Amino acid sequence: MPRPLDDRDGHRRCRDCGEWLPLEQFCASSKRPDCRGSYCKPCFNKRSKASYAKRVREQHGREVRKAREVPEGHRFCADCHAAKPLADFPRNRSDSTGYGTYCKPCHNVRTRETKQRLYGGTREYHLRRRYGVGEKEFQELLAEQGGVCAICGGADPQHLDHDHRTGWVRGILCFNCNGGPGQFRDSPTRLARAITYLRGTTWQRALIHPGVYQMCSPTRGRPPSPRF
Incomplete structure (x- = not known):
């Protein structure tokens, strides 16, 4: 050929x-x-x-709209109708440019509107997305606990505790108690050792007479350093 x-x-x-x-x-x-x-x-x-x-x-019967002229390193936001630097746009791996279609303020407004439209608010969206329950189930569980933290009994707890291995919801805790199990890696053994450690190093009140207490020294510990 x-x-x-x-x-x-x-x-x-x-x-x-x-x-x-x-x-x-x-x-x-x-x-x-x-x-x-x-x-x-x-x-x-x-x-x-x-x-x-x-x-x-x-x-x-119409003409094709001409492409917008956007400076190098910029992107056009379709909501505020302005060309802005790429740093003003959120990251988006699904887009060929690596950035979102809308600038960060417009993106945040759209996100809030979507959460309000689909879930009725940000809290409902957060509970559904992360724990698989809604505000209704949250209030029912809180009522079963008597309206207090499941560990310390503090009033008005707002944190949903879950098993970090299975994802199952366990209870509602206050801010401090919610961080405790996670710090100890949800391990009963570590928590038991922590209890033993505190009992051996923390001063205890001992009842020596009705209404009279005496502070007992710990079995081990180190005195504070002298102040200069």
């Missing part, structure tokens, strides 16, 4: 711009033996845009 006149040692001449370019700079085409088309990629893109504009004009 004779070689086409527009081919020359791994190069091809674009039918539109007339430039001799390497084959990898031409668009893919299954109709040719080398799987490369007759137009370089920039010229092919121009032809595609012109063809699309013609179809829109003939079928819908």
Whole structure:
């Protein structure tokens, strides 16, 4: 099969711009033996845009909207209609640019509106997403506990405790008690050792007479350093 006149040692001449370019700079085409088309990629893109504009004009009777001119390192926010630096946009791995469609203020507004529309508020969204329960189940569990923290008995606890291994909800705790089991890695053995440690190092009150207490020294410990 004779070689086409527009081919020359791994190069091809674009039918539109007339430039001799390497084959990898031409668009893919299954109709040719080398799987490369007759137009370089920039010229092919121009032809595609012109063809699309013609179809829109003939079928819908309108012109294609021109692309916005955005400076390098910027992105156009469709909500506030302004071009802003990329640093003003949240990260988004699903987008080809790596950034979200809306700037951070507009993104936050949309997120709050979505949570309000779908879940009735941010708290309901947080409970559903992280623990699989809603505010109704939260209040029912709190009522079963008598409205107090399940560990210390403090009033008005607001933190939902869960098993970090299975994800199951265990109870409602106050801020301080909620951090305790996690710090001890949900291990009863570590908590038991902590109790033994505190009993051996903390001063205790001993009842020596009705209404009379005496502070007993710990079995081990070190006196505080003298103050200078």
